[in-house]
Amino acid sequence: xxxxxxxxxxxxxxxxxxxxxxxxxxxxxxxxxxxxxxxxxxxxxxxxxxxxxxxxxxxxxxxxxxxxxxxxxxxxxxxxxxxxxxxxxxxxxxxxxxxxxxxxxxxxxxxxxxxxxxxxxxxxxxxxxxxxxxxxxxxxxxxxxxxxxxxxxxxxxxxxxxxxxxxxxxxxxxxxxxxxxxxxxxxxxxxxxxxxxxxxxxxxxxxxxxxxxxxxxxxxxxxxxxxxxxxxxxxxxxxxxxxxxxxxxxxxxxxxxxxxxxxxxxxxxxxxxxxxxxxxxxxxxxxxxxxxxxxxxxxxxxxxxxxxxxxxxxxxxxxxxxxxxxxxxxxxxxxxxxxxxxxxxxxxxxxxxxxxxxxxxxxxxxxxxxxxxxxxxxxxxxxxxxxxxxxxxxxxxxxxxxxxxxxxxxxxxxxxxxxxxxxxxxxxxxxxxxxxxxxxxxxxxxxxxxxxxxxxxxxxxxxxxxxxxxxxxx
Numbered sequence: 161x162x163x164x165x166x167x168x169x170x171x172x173x174x175x176x177x178x179x180x181x182x183x184x185x186x187x188x189x190x191x192x193x194x195x196x197x198x199x200x201x202x203x204x205x206x207x208x209x210x211x212x213x214x215x216x217x218x219x220x221x222x223x224x225x226x227x228x229x230x231x232x233x234x235x236x237x238x239x240x241x242x243x244x245x246x247x248x249x250x251x252x253x254x255x256x257x258x259x260x261x262x263x264x265x266x267x268x269x270x271x272x273x274x275x276x277x278x279x280x281x282x283x284x285x286x287x288x289x290x291x292x293x294x295x296x297x298x299x300x301x302x303x304x305x306x307x308x309x310x311x312x313x314x315x316x317x318x319x320x321x322x323x324x325x326x327x328x329x330x331x332x333x334x335x336x337x338x339x340x341x342x343x344x345x346x347x348x349x350x351x352x353x354x355x356x357x358x359x360x361x362x363x364x365x366x367x368x369x370x371x372x373x374x375x376x377x378x379x380x381x382x383x384x385x386x387x388x389x390x391x392x393x394x395x396x397x398x399x400x401x402x403x404x405x406x407x408x409x410x411x412x413x414x415x416x417x418x419x420x421x422x423x424x425x426x427x428x429x430x431x432x433x434x435x436x437x438x439x440x441x442x443x444x445x446x447x448x449x450x451x452x453x454x455x456x457x458x459x460x461x462x463x464x465x466x467x468x469x470x471x472x473x474x475x476x477x478x479x480x481x482x483x484x485x486x487x488x489x490x491x492x493x494x495x496x497x498x499x500x501x502x503x504x505x506x507x508x509x510x511x512x513x514x515x516x517x518x519x520x521x522x523x524x525x526x527x528x529x530x531x532x533x534x535x536x537x538x539x540x541x542x543x544x545x546x547x548x549x550x551x552x553x554x555x556x557x558x559x560x561x562x563x564x565x566x567x568x569x570x571x572x573x574x575x576x577x578x579x580x581x582x583x584x585x586x587x588x589x590x591x592x593x594x595x596x597x598x599x600x601x602x603x604x605x606x607x608x609x610x611x612x613x614x615x616x617x618x619x620x621x622x623x624x625x626x627x628x629x630x631x632x633x634x
Contacts, residue, residue, distance in 0.1 A: 164553070164557070164617055166557070167553075167613070167614040167617045167618065168611070168612040168613055168614045169553060169556065169612050169613040170556065170562075172563075173562075173563065173564060173565075173612065173613070174237055174238050174277070174518070174563060174564030174565070175235075175236065175237045175238070175564070175565060175605075175608070175609040175612075176236055176237060176238030176239055176240055176277075176279065176564065176565070176566040176567070177231070177234070177236055177239060177240070177566055177567045177568075177569065177570040177586060177605075178239075178240035178241075178520065178521055178566040178567070178568050178569060178570065179220075179239075179240070179241060179242070179569055179570050179571070179573065180242045180281070180284035180285070180286075180328070180573075181241070181242045181243060181244040181247070181284060181286055182196060182198050182214045182217075182244065182284070182285065182286040182574070183214060183217060183218075183569075183573040183574045183575070183576070184217050184218040184220040184570075184571065184573045184574070185214075185217060185218075185219075185220045185221045185244065185247075186214065186215060186216040186217040186218065186219040186220065186221055186222070187216075187219070187221035187222065188213075188214065188215045188216075190221060191257070191259035191260060191263075192250060192257040192259050192260060193244070193246060193247040193250060193257065193260055194246035194247075194249070194250025194251060194252070194257075194288055194289065194290060195246060195288075195289040195290075196244065196245070196246045196286035196287060196288060196289055196344075197286070197287045197288075197289055197292050197296075197337075197344040197345035198214060198285065198286050198344040198576075199213075199214075199215075199286075199289065200289050200292075200344070200345070201343075201344035201345060201346050202214065202215070202344075204346070207346065207577065208576075208577055208578075208579045209577065209578050209579035209580075209581045210579050210580070210581070211579075212574065212579030212580050213574070213579075214574040216591075217573055217574045217591075218571055218572075218573055218589050218591075218594070219594050221263065223594065224263075224266070224267050224270060225270055226596075227570075227571070227596075228267075228270045228271055228274050228276065229274070230571075230587060230596060230598065231271075231274065231276055231570065232274045232275070232276070233598065233602075233606070234570075234586065234598070234602050234605060234606050234609075235605075235606045235609040235610060236276050236609070237275075237276065237277060237609065238276060238277040238278070238279055238323075238564065238566070239271055239276050239277070239278055239279065239570070240279040240281060240325070240520060240566045241267070241278060241279070241280060241281065242280070242281035242282070242283070242284035242286075242328065243264055243280060243281070243282060243313060244260070244286050245282075245283065245286060245287065245288050245309055246286065246287075246288040246289065246290075247260035247263070248260045248261050248264070248309070248312060248313065249288065249309055249312065250288070250290070251288065251290040251291075252287075252288030252290050252291035252294075252305055252309070253291070253305050253308060253309075256312055261312070261316055264313075264316075264317065265316060265317070268280075268317055268320050268321060269320070272320060277322075277323065278320075278321050278323070279323040279324075279325065279566070280313070280317065280321050280323070280324055280325065281325040281326075281328050281385065282306075282309070282310055282313060282324065282325065282326055282327070282368060283306070283326065283327050283328065283364075284328040285328065285329075285332070285333045285337070285343070285344070285576075287333075287344075287345070291305055292345050296345065296347075296357075297334070297338065297357040297360050297361055297364075298349075298353060298356055298357055298360070299360075300360075302360045302361075302364060303360055303363035303364040303366075303367050303453075304367065305364075306364035306367060306368060307364070307367035307368060307370075307371050310326075310367070310368040310371045310372065311371050311375060314371060314372055314375045314376055315375065318372070318375070318376040318377045318378055318380065319377040319378065320378075321378075322376075322378050322379065322380055322381055323380075323381050324372055324376075324380055324381070324382045324383070325382075325383055325384055325385050325462055325520065326364075326365045326368045326369060326382070326383075326384045327361060327364070327365050327384050327385070327386075328384075328385045328464075328520075329385065329386060329387050329464060330358065330361050330362070330386055330422055331386060331387045331389070331416055331417050331418075331422065332387065333361075334354060334357050334358050334361060334416055335354070335415070335416035335417055338353075338354050338357045339351070339354040339416060342577055343576060343577055350442075351414055351439065351442045352441075352442040352443075352444070354416060355416075355439060355442055355443060355444050356444040358416060358421070358422070359444045359446070359450070362422070362425055362426065362454045363450060363453055363454060365384060365426065365454065366426075366453040366454040366455065366456045367453060369382055369456035369457075369458060370453070370456050373456070380459075381459045381460065382458050382459050382460075383458050383459060383460040383461060383462045383518060383520075384426065384458065384461075384462055385462035385463065385464055385520040385521070386419070386422050386423065386462075386463060386464070387417075387419075387463070387464055388419070388463035388464055388465035388501075388502075388505040388506075388509065389408060389417060389418055389419045389505070390408065390465055390467070390468035390469070390498075390501035390502070390504060390505035391403075391404040391405075391407035391408050391468060391469050391470070391471050391479070391504065391505075392404055392468045392469070392470050392471070392498060392500045392501055392503075392504050393470070393471070393472070393504070394470045394471060394472040394482035395472065397473075399472075399473035400471070400472045400473050400482075402473065403471050403472055403473040403474065403478070403479035403480075404471055404479070404504055404508075405504075405507075405508055405511075406478065406479050407469070407471050407479040408504070408505065408508040409432075409508070409512065410434065410479075411432055411434045411435035411438055411439075412438075413438055418435075419508070419509070420432045420434075420435070420512075421435045423461070423509070423512075423513060425451060425454045425455060426454060426455060426458065427455065427458070427461070427512075427513040427515065428455070428513070429451050429452070429454070429455035430451060458515065459515075459516070460515055460516045460517070460518050460563060461509055461510075461513055461515040461516070461517055461518070462517075462518045462519075462520035463505065463506070463509060463517065463518075463519065463520060464519075464520055464521035464522070464568070465501055465502045465505050465506070465519060465521070465522055466495055466501075466521070466522060466523065466524070466568075467491075467495035467496045467497070467498055467501055468496065468498040468500065468501030468504070468505065469481060469496070470482040470483075470484055470496075470498070484496065491524045491525050491526065491544075492525040492526065492527065492581075492582055493525055493578075493582065497524070497544060497547075499544075499547040499548045499550065499551045500551055501551075502519065502522065502548050502551050502552050502555070503551040503552070503554055503555045506519070506552065506555045506560050506562060507555055507558070507560055510555075510560040510561065516561045516562070516563045517560060517561065517562045517563065518562070518563050518564045518565075518566070519552065519562065519564065519565045519566060520566050521566060521568040522548055522565065522566070522567060522568060523541075523544075523545075523567050523568035523569060523584045524540065524541055524544040524545075524584065525575075525582040525583060525584050526538050526540045526541050526583065528541075528572070528583040528585075528588055528599065529588075530588060530590070530597055534597070535597070535599075535600065536588045536597055536598075536599035536600065537599075537600050538599045538600055538601050539600065539621075539622055541586075541599070541600075541601040542600060542601050542604045542621035542622060543621060545567070545601060545604065545605065545608070545621070546604075546616045546621050549565070549608065549613060549616050550616055550617070552565065553613060553616070567586060567605060568584055569584040569585050569586070570585060570586060570587060571585040571586070571587040571588075571589050571596065572584065572585035572587070572588055572589040572591075573585065573589070585599070586598070586599055586601050586602040586605055587599065587602060600622075604621045607619070
């Protein structure tokens with residue numbers, strides 16, 4: 161990289177880590193919690209790798225206090241958590257399970273006492289099974305169900321929580337869960353019904369924003385967290401750079417995996433014309449007030465960016481996929497390790513939507529285990545984090561307003577259809593004993609936070625674990 165004049169991130173930049181309720185909490189039926197679609201889906205043989213489930217996961221429901229202490233050891237400024245809708249409302253609507261709500265009340269208090277700011281995600285895929293039986297996201301009432309649930313959470317937590325995220329990765333819970341059928345609830349709907357699910361989820365987002373604005377007891381900062389569908393230019397040529405930006409704005413046939421079909425309605429108040437023409441008769445009926453509901457103003461654009469696709473200019477001023485060299489680095493998901501993805505996707509989203517950006521997820525799955533010395537030496541994660549953060553600093557240096565970064569994940573957890581195959585955590589979890597072990601990456605992330613990012617330019621990440629360990633001992 162060229163010489164960097166200001167090596168730190170902006171003043172007030174938020175450094176955090178993220179998790180999701182179903183992936184870490186366990187206690188799947190404890191204290192009055194109702195079943196979610198993931199509880200049901202994981203009980204079907206062959207749906208999850210090694211037939212795993214989140215029934216116990218990291219047992220965070222019972223171990224949250226000690227987990228918050230570990231967050232303190234990492235130096236986290238913020239923690240992105242999600243709330244399990246059926247833990248709070250077992251039937252999805254109606255009666256509130258006070259024991260479930262009390263859990264999140266205690267967790268928020270524990271975080272604040274530790275000086276860690278909670279960022280609360282209202283929906284991270286664990287939809288109430290009872291509502292799925294009533295039609296789920298296809299049902300006309302589904303946006304209102306979500307609004308009613310949001311009101312319960314806001315009434316209880318908004319006297320302390322100020323940062324809210326409505327939906328996590330609708331591309332996944334709609335595309336994988338309702339179109340392809342490879343995630344819960346496992347529905348394989350045709351495109352027309354999948355687009356109706358998508359539209360209802362966007363309405364739910366808009367209703368939730370309105371509820372938060374109307375009822376939050378403290379001034380609220382509201383965003384959402386879709387997938388950042390990243391493309392990167394194959395070369396530094398202006399034509400390839402323009403091709404990458406065009407690819408990130410594209411809508412693809414018979415697919416819900418894109419940026420603009422989701423974000424244009426939320427931020428700009430209309431579906432992209434390209435998608436309307438492409439989907440044609442599959443489009444759902446749109447009510448006269450729908451787009452106004454969906455496009456309630458939000459305060460930041462959260463995005464989850466892990467990987468990307470290189471592309472180059474096509475003959476028709478469009479774009480085509482570009483081949484990467486044989487043996488190019490990939491993680492255990494076989495996703496490309498492409499640090500430039502976080503630069504180009506942040507740039508695209510900022511230019512198109514003119515909102516502050518928050519990286520709500522970024523991380524890597526590696527071969528992690530406890531070594532003979534009792535430590536977890538995840539050197540590839542240190543390198544991954546450093547490279548991606550250098551590119552995030554680059555886009556900030558180019559004028560993009562990026563407000564925060566949340567590493568995925570705080571701890572190893574249940575990785576949806578992949579079960580416990582993948583370890584994304586800064587903290588290693590032995591799922592038999594529930595023993596937690598801070599990885600080398602946890603120490604490096606602590607150093608990054610303490611230096612507000614300066615160390616990624618000045619120090620070797622592989623020397624950092626011992627440096628931070630020595631500092632903590634002192």
